[in-house]
Amino acid sequence: MDQEQVKRNMTSRKLAEAVFGLVEGVLEGEELYFDPLNVALELLGREPYDKTRFFEIMERLCRDKIDFFVHNKKPTPTGPMTEQEASQFERVEITFGKYKGDTVGSLPIDYILFLTESNFSRQLSRYVQSVRFDRRQNG
Numbered sequence: 001m002d003q004e005q006v007k008r009n010m011t012s013r014k015l016a017e018a019v020f021g022l023v024e025g026v027l028e029g030e031e032l033y034f035d036p037l038n039v040a041l042e043l044l045g046r047e048p049y050d051k052t053r054f055f056e057i058m059e060r061l062c063r064d065k066i067d068f069f070v071h072n073k074k075p076t077p078t079g080p081m082t083e084q085e086a087s088q089f090e091r092v093e094i095t096f097g098k099y100k101g102d103t104v105g106s107l108p109i110d111y112i113l114f115l116t117e118s119n120f121s122r123q124l125s126r127y128v129q130s131v132r133f134d135r136r137q138n139g
Contacts, residue, residue, distance in 0.1 A: 005050070007047070008047075009050055011049040012049040012050045017057070
């Protein structure tokens with residue numbers, strides 16, 4: 001994945017989170033500590049984004065909200081980690097593959113971006129939910 005695509009994906013994520021924050025805040029009547037509409041409009045006018053990625057992120061955010069309200073499941077955290085969370089996460093050891101024994105903080109930036117911004121992670125998640133994977137796992 002080239003740098004421009006990574007940038008478009010990251011902008012798509014920021015845009016989706018801003019739009020979702022706006023909708024969520026209005027629906028819940030909460031006081032917003034930032035103006036997601038201005039953030040969204042600024043991103044739309046300033047940065048190119050990937051529409052497909054935008055809607056994939058919106059879908060995930062909506063599904064998390066549905067899981068929380070309907071199934072009482074804790075939503076997947078979104079947005080950036082706090083400094084403390086990021087520091088702790090960087091110390092997590094990789095337990096498999098080429099980088100086994102390394103920490104998250106020592107992984108190459110391109111590899112981290114590939115795992116988070118590529119279609120591979122989403123496809124892998126779908127694969128794990130498939131009947132074929134279940135047969136593979138359970139024999």
